[in-house]
Amino acid sequence: MMTPGRSPFGQVGVALRAMIAATILLGVLYPLAMTGAAQVLFRGNANGSMVRVAGHEVGSDLIGQTYTRDTGQKDAEGNAMMAPDPRWFQSRPSAVDYDAMGSAASQYGPNNPELLKLVEQRRAEVAKLEGVDPAQVPPDAVTASGSGLDPHISPAYAAIQVRRIARERGLSVDEVQRLVERNTTGRTLGFLGQPTVNVVTLNRDLAEAN
Amino acid sequence: MSDTSAGLLQVGLLVLLLAAAYRPLGGYLARVYTSDRDTRVERTTYKLLGVDARADQTWAVYARSVLAFSAVGLILLYLLQRLQSYLPLSLGLPNVEPSLAFNTAASFVANTNWQSYSPEATMGHLVQFAGLAVQNFVSAAVGMSVAIALVRGFARSRTERLGNFWVDLTRTVLRVLLPLAIVGGLVLVATGVVQNLSGPHEITTITGQTQSIPGGPVASQEVIKELGTNGGGFYNANSAHPFENPNGLSNLVEIFLILLIPVCLTRTFGLMVKDKRQGYAILGVMTTLWAAFTAAATGFEVSGAGTATRAAGAAMEGKETRFGEWASALFASSTTGTSTGAVNSAHDSFTALGGGTALFHMMLGEVSPGGVGSGLYGLLVLAVLAVFVAGLMVGRTPEYLGKKITAREMKLVALYILATPSLVLAGAAVAMSSAGARAAIFNTGSPHGFAEVLYAFTSAANNNGSAFGGLSANTTFYNVVLGVVMLLGRFVPMVLVLALAGSVARQQPVPVTSGTLPTHKALFVGLLVGVVLIVTGLTYFPVLTLGPLAEGL
Numbered sequence: 001m002m003t004p005g006r007s008p009f010g011q012v013g014v015a016l017r018a019m020i021a022a023t024i025l026l027g028v029l030y031p032l033a034m035t036g037a038a039q040v041l042f043r044g045n046a047n048g049s050m051v052r053v054a055g056h057e058v059g060s061d062l063i064g065q066t067y068t069r070d071t072g073q074k075d076a077e078g079n080a081m082m083a084p085d086p087r088w089f090q091s092r093p094s095a096v097d098y099d100a101m102g103s104a105a106s107q108y109g110p111n112n113p114e115l116l117k118l119v120e121q122r123r124a125e126v127a128k129l130e131g132v133d134p135a136q137v138p139p140d141a142v143t144a145s146g147s148g149l150d151p152h153i154s155p156a157y158a159a160i161q162v163r164r165i166a167r168e169r170g171l172s173v174d175e176v177q178r179l180v181e182r183n184t185t186g187r188t189l190g191f192l193g194q195p196t197v198n199v200v201t202l203n204r205d206l207a208e209a210n
Numbered sequence: 211m212s213d214t215s216a217g218l219l220q221v222g223l224l225v226l227l228l229a230a231a232y233r234p235l236g237g238y239l240a241r242v243y244t245s246d247r248d249t250r251v252e253r254t255t256y257k258l259l260g261v262d263a264r265a266d267q268t269w270a271v272y273a274r275s276v277l278a279f280s281a282v283g284l285i286l287l288y289l290l291q292r293l294q295s296y297l298p299l300s301l302g303l304p305n306v307e308p309s310l311a312f313n314t315a316a317s318f319v320a321n322t323n324w325q326s327y328s329p330e331a332t333m334g335h336l337v338q339f340a341g342l343a344v345q346n347f348v349s350a351a352v353g354m355s356v357a358i359a360l361v362r363g364f365a366r367s368r369t370e371r372l373g374n375f376w377v378d379l380t381r382t383v384l385r386v387l388l389p390l391a392i393v394g395g396l397v398l399v400a401t402g403v404v405q406n407l408s409g410p411h412e413i414t415t416i417t418g419q420t421q422s423i424p425g426g427p428v429a430s431q432e433v434i435k436e437l438g439t440n441g442g443g444f445y446n447a448n449s450a451h452p453f454e455n456p457n458g459l460s461n462l463v464e465i466f467l468i469l470l471i472p473v474c475l476t477r478t479f480g481l482m483v484k485d486k487r488q489g490y491a492i493l494g495v496m497t498t499l500w501a502a503f504t505a506a507a508t509g510f511e512v513s514g515a516g517t518a519t520r521a522a523g524a525a526m527e528g529k530e531t532r533f534g535e536w537a538s539a540l541f542a543s544s545t546t547g548t549s550t551g552a553v554n555s556a557h558d559s560f561t562a563l564g565g566g567t568a569l570f571h572m573m574l575g576e577v578s579p580g581g582v583g584s585g586l587y588g589l590l591v592l593a594v595l596a597v598f599v600a601g602l603m604v605g606r607t608p609e610y611l612g613k614k615i616t617a618r619e620m621k622l623v624a625l626y627i628l629a630t631p632s633l634v635l636a637g638a639a640v641a642m643s644s645a646g647a648r649a650a651i652f653n654t655g656s657p658h659g660f661a662e663v664l665y666a667f668t669s670a671a672n673n674n675g676s677a678f679g680g681l682s683a684n685t686t687f688y689n690v691v692l693g694v695v696m697l698l699g700r701f702v703p704m705v706l707v708l709a710l711a712g713s714v715a716r717q718q719p720v721p722v723t724s725g726t727l728p729t730h731k732a733l734f735v736g737l738l739v740g741v742v743l744i745v746t747g748l749t750y751f752p753v754l755t756l757g758p759l760a761e762g763l
Contacts, residue, residue, distance in 0.1 A: 011271075011278035014376060017259050019282050019348075022383065026347045027340035030388065034395050034430035038405035041396065046405040048423055048453065050413075057413045060423050062402060062452035065415050085417060092531065101330050101410055101422050103447035105528040105556035107680035109658035110516025110565075111761060119521045139524035140531050146450030146538075146555040152531035185457075191211060191219040193458020194534040207416045 051204055059200050064091045064151040066098045067203060084129055087168045088206065089153070089161050091199045092140050093122055096148035106144045119143065130160045152196035155184055169210055179205045217508065217536030220462060224540070227466050228473050235470065236477020236489070242385045243358045243378065244482065255380050266371035269712025272359055273705050275375035276352055280319050280701065283345060287315040290341040291333075300334035301409045313689035318345035320700035321353055321581060323435070323442030323551050323675035324666075324692060326683040330424055330445055335407060342442060343431045347391075350438025350471075351382035353583030356704050357475060360587045361482045363711030364611040367719050372711050386471075387438060394467055395433040401463065402456035403429040428453055436467035439581040441551030441675040449541065449554040450530055461537050461554060465544045472496070472548055472579035475586045483611055487730035492589055494735040499578035499742065503571045504543040510564035511535040515762065519561060528556025539564065546571040549581030551675025558653070558662065558678040565678065566758025569665050572672045573750045574742055575630060581673065587707045589738075591626050593729065594619060594710075596741040600727050600734075610729060612719035622710045629702045631749045633671035633695045638664050638753065640691070647687050652680025661757035666692065671699035 038046040048060045059065055067088035073081045084090050091098065095106035108115035122142040127134040138156040158180050166173045183202040186195050248256070248263055256263045267275065290297075291306035291314060306314070310327055317324040318341075327333070333342070355378035362372050399405050408425030415421055428444045432454050435442060442448075449455040449464060473493065480489020512535050514525045529538045538555035545552050546568040557568050571578065577589040594610050598620055601608030608615040641647040641663050651659040662678040669676055670692045677683070683692065728734065 011275050012282065014259050014261055014275070015278040015282040018279060018376065018379065019286055019344075021255065021258060022348050023286070023340055023344050026383070026388070027344040030391070031339040031343065031427040031430045034392065035405050035407055035427055037396060038399040038429060042399045045399050045402045046429075047408070048404050048406075048425065049402055049456075050423075053416060058416050059413060059421060062456050063421070063423060065417075065421060066419065067417055068419075069417075088417065098421070100424055102328060103330065103445050103451050104328070105447065105450065105559060105679065107556055107558040107652055107678070108518065108527060109558060109653035109656065109680070109761075110519045110525070110527070110561050111656060111658065112518055112653050115518035115527060116521055119518055119527075123521075139522045139526040143522050143524075143527040143529075145530050146528045146553075147445075147447035147452060147530060149447070149452060150530050150532075151452060154531055187211070187216055188458035191216040191223075192462050193532045193537050194213075196532050203416060 051200055053204055053207060058204065061198055061201050062151055063100050063149050063200070064094065064098050065200060066091065066094075086129065086164055088203050089158065089165060089199050090129075092150050092153055093142065093144045094148040094150070095144045098149060100149055103147045103149050105146045105148060130164055132160050136160055151198055151200050153199055155195055155197055158184070158197040158202070165206065169206070171210065175209070179209065213534065213536060217540075220537065221504070221540060224462060224465060224469075228469055231470060232474055232477055235474040237481060239386065239474060239478040240481040242381050243373075243478070249384070251384060252380055256376070259376055261374065261376045263374060263377050265374060267374055268370045269359070269372055269708045269715075272372050272375050273708045276356060276704060276708070277701065279348070279375070279379070280352065283348060284315050284319045287318060287341045287345060288312060290337055291315065294334055294337050297336050299336040299407070303332065303334045306332060309686045309689035310684060313693040316693035316697050317675065318342050318440070318442060319349055320673050320696040321349035321438070321440060321549065321584070322670060322673040322696045322700070323440045324670055324677065324696060325442055325675070326689055326692070328446040329443060335426060338431060338444060339427050343434060346431065346434040346438050346440040346442070347383055347387050348379070350434070350440065350582045351379050351387060353581055354382050354386075354471070354475070355379055355583065356707055357583035357586040360590055360707050360711040361479050363713070363715040364613060365483045366715045367717060369715050370712065372708070372715060387434065390437055391430070391434045394437060394463070395429045397463055398429040398433055398460060401460035403432055403460060404453045405429040424453070432464070433467060435552060436464045436550065437471065439468060439472065439548045439550040441545065443552065449552045450556070455554055457532055458537060461533060461541065464552070465541055468544050468548050468550050468552070469579060471582045472585040475583065476579070479586060485730065488611065491730045491735050492586070492593065493579075495589060495738045495742070496577065496579035496585070498735070498739050499574065500543065500547050503547060503567055503578065504540060507543045507564050507567040508536060508539040510561045510567060511539045513561065515561045515563065525561050525564070528559030530555065542568050543571060545676060546674060547574075547576070547578040547580070549576035549584060549673045549675075551669065553676050556679055557665070557676060558680045562658070562758050562762030565661065566754065566762060568676070569661065569668060569758060570750070570754060572668050572674045573634070574746050576672050576674065577742060584673065588703075591623055591707065591710065592742055592745070593738055594623050595627065595745070596734070596738045597727055597729065598623070599741060600737060606725055609720055609726060612722070613714040613717050614720055618713055619710060622706050622713065626703050626706045627745060629706070630671045630699055633699050634664075634667045635753065637667035637671065637691060637695050641667070641688075644687070646685070650682040650685060650688065652682065657757050657760035661761065664753055664757050667695060670695040673700050
């Protein structure tokens with residue numbers, strides 16, 4: 001046997017055997033063992049923290065959704081034009097329309113004129129929908145998230161939606177307020193990240209409320 | 211609690227966790243690389259590989275082993291992607307086209323994890339876990355092995371031998387990366403990261419719309435993506451994706467994992483050269499730079515400059531609600547200072563100077579604290595340059611850790627320092643002079659567009675992997691050119707480092723005299739910080755003025 005290291009071929013043979021061993025251990029055994037352990041220890045998390053209504057999966061509490069309705073009109077390309085459904089809390093804008101199979105950000109630069117136009121347009125639309133002063137519309141309501149799947153909005157954005165939801169659903173403002181609070185999470189450990197309101201679970205609770 | 215105090219506490223906790231891990235992990239790593247005992251599993255592995263674990267290699271053989279292992283990995287990963295549709299768990303996805311398969315193989319073997327594809331639409335589960343995740347482990351182990359070989363070069367004297375690559379590789383995987391990944395991966399699942407083998411499954415939402423929810427063995431890949439400073443996301447949105455990074459806690463865990471090994475390796479270095487203070491000095495330089503860039507990135511993001519950003523009221527475009535500016539800037543600074551390239555927010559949408567800070571952070575050469583292994587060897591090379599500069603000032607032959615820095619060492623150092631900037635600047639220049647390549651720019655008609663191209667080449671050459679994601683880089687031109695840049699940016703410096711290791715290992719140490727520059731004191735830390743900033747600053751200042759500085763000032 002040729003001593004490995006003396007010839008380049010010796011090293012290539014070792015390299016090939018090493019890659020095969022690594023693939024079996026790290027590429028097959030490791031992920032399978034981790035999947036097994038995760039499924040036993042943290043089943044709900046490992047499978048995507050699914051949200052159910054009457055036993056049926058209606059989403060994941062980590063993946064945002066759109067809450068829109070068909071306006072009955074068609075755009076220039078013949079696609080149905082959708083508008084926010086006033087009966088639901090609205091998520092943030094998304095660069096991918098909450099298509100969970102294509103997570104992405106808008107990639108607009110901070111001075112991009114198209115982004116500026118979009119932000120102004122969104123501000124006007126949100127202000128009109130909620131019946132508030134445009135200055136009250138918070139930043140997360142007019143910007144698209146990094147994943148395009150952000151399930152959260154800021155407490156400020158939830159707050160300006162409460163009156164509309166109460167009116168549309170014939171609930172009292174206090175009742176809606178309570179649901180918002182139930183779906184609000186503070187910073188983890190009190191200081192990690194930002195306070196958030198989960199739109200997916202909030203709307204689920206809303207559906208169950210009436 | 212205000213954003214500012216929460217943000218500062220978050221940084222404080224991160225530093226505390228790293229400080230707590232410093233001695234135990236740094237010491238453990240030193241024992242891993244100096245022990246002459248093999249475990250039973252390792253002995254079986256060496257028998258399988260056909261290597262003599264006690265046979266130390268010269269620098270040239272060590273380098274050949276690194277190159278052979280990486281070349282084989284490159285070919286296997288290329289083939290796996292090209293044949294994906296014939297293999298199980300492909301989720302019905304087609305074979306990856308040649309230029310993209312080359313780019314991805316080069317990217318993961320070079321520990322870069324630049325992704326010019328959208329994983330959800332391109333890579334099935336098998337390619338992800340049997341191909342990409344395997345390279346996440348082994349490319350990290352290669353970097354750590356080379357760093358240890360350089361440390362041995364300084365620690366040893368009058369020898370040609372730097373250790374055995376196959377032993378270093380095996381021990382790094384079995385004793386370090388795998389155990390840490392198992393623990394860290396389960397912690398991530400506990401925070402909410404998914405870990406299953408399901409394909410996408412369709413659900414009907416409460417409004418009656420349908421949504422497909424993706425599955426995947428994410429946590430097992432996420433953990434090594436951060437721990438090995440790789441950065442390639444399981445999903446397109448990377449660590450901004452709620453399945454990869456669901457909350458503030460998982461975010462902190464991921465940042466901790468990114469910094470863990472690069473930071474602790476300085477302790478390992480100090481122990482192996484039998485002078486812990488040398489390790490503290492190197493750590494001091496890394497920490498100073500990281501802290502400065504983190505503060506700058508946070509300040510710029512919180513300032514929210516930019517016409518569109520101002521109109522929105524805050525720099526939240528491309529950022530997740532659960533992270534906000536502080537946790538996004540901390541992640542951005544840690545990922546660009548470590549050649550990781552994972553992102554929890556869209557760097558392209560950062561403020562001009564915030565994104566510019568991320569860009570400049572990579573340009574430092576990934577030494578604050580740098581990639582696993584590559585950060586340590588990168589900064590040790592710069593330390594050699596710093597003692598040389600100091601030696602010039604007083605007209606004395608410079609030495610570092612008792613080894614004379616002669617013309618041969620300086621030639622290797624000079625080549626090392628020239629390699630990466632040449633790739634960045636030449637690559638960006640070629641791309642900007644081609645109309646086809648310019649067409650890939652998304653934010654057109656502004657310095658921001660140029661920054662997208664500059665960011666791509668900086669990221670590739672420094673093996674970072676993050677992007678100004680607006681650039682449509684999935685073209686034959688970018689796939690081939692960036693693929694070559696990533697390979698050269700990884701392996702040219704590695705070979706030079708190993709040559710340097712061989713060169714200093716041969717020397718007889720010179721005794722410390724009153725004329726020796728102490729390399730463990732604050733003065734040297736300051737000098738080295740200065741050298742890092744001046745060398746890279748002077749190299750890149752002109753291009754930075756054309757991009758982020760023109761946009762942001």
